[in-house]
Amino acid sequence: MKTPYPKLVQMYQDKNCKLLSTEEEILEMYNKQVRKTIGNIKLKFIAQCGHENNVAYAPFYQNSGLLCKSCKIKEMTENAKI
Numbered sequence: 668m669k670t671p672y673p674k675l676v677q678m679y680q681d682k683n684c685k686l687l688s689t690e691e692e693i694l695e696m697y698n699k700q701v702r703k704t705i706g707n708i709k710l711k712f713i714a715q716c717g718h719e720n721n722v723a724y725a726p727f728y729q730n731s732g733l734l735c736k737s738c739k740i741k742e743m744t745e746n747a748k749i
């Protein structure tokens with residue numbers, strides 16, 4: 668199996684994030700999977716807030732995890748105040 672690694676890197680860049688997982692790491696996780704779905708592989712990346720985050724590729728593609736968990740919670744509590 669060949670990962671669409673350059674595409675993944677580009678996708679994270681397009682969302683102002685930086686992919687940290689290497690192609691080898693992704694392949695390794697992929698090979699461990701029973702179902703062999705790349706969308707469920709958790710990738711490490713620098714989120715828009717500048718912190719490290721770890722979200723599977725599929726939800727990230729749908730704009731989940733653009734902020735790390737603690738920044739997301741902060742954002743939600745700040746929005747709740749308004």
Ligand SMILES: [Zn+2]
Nearest residue numbers: 716718735738
């Ligand atoms: Zn953050």
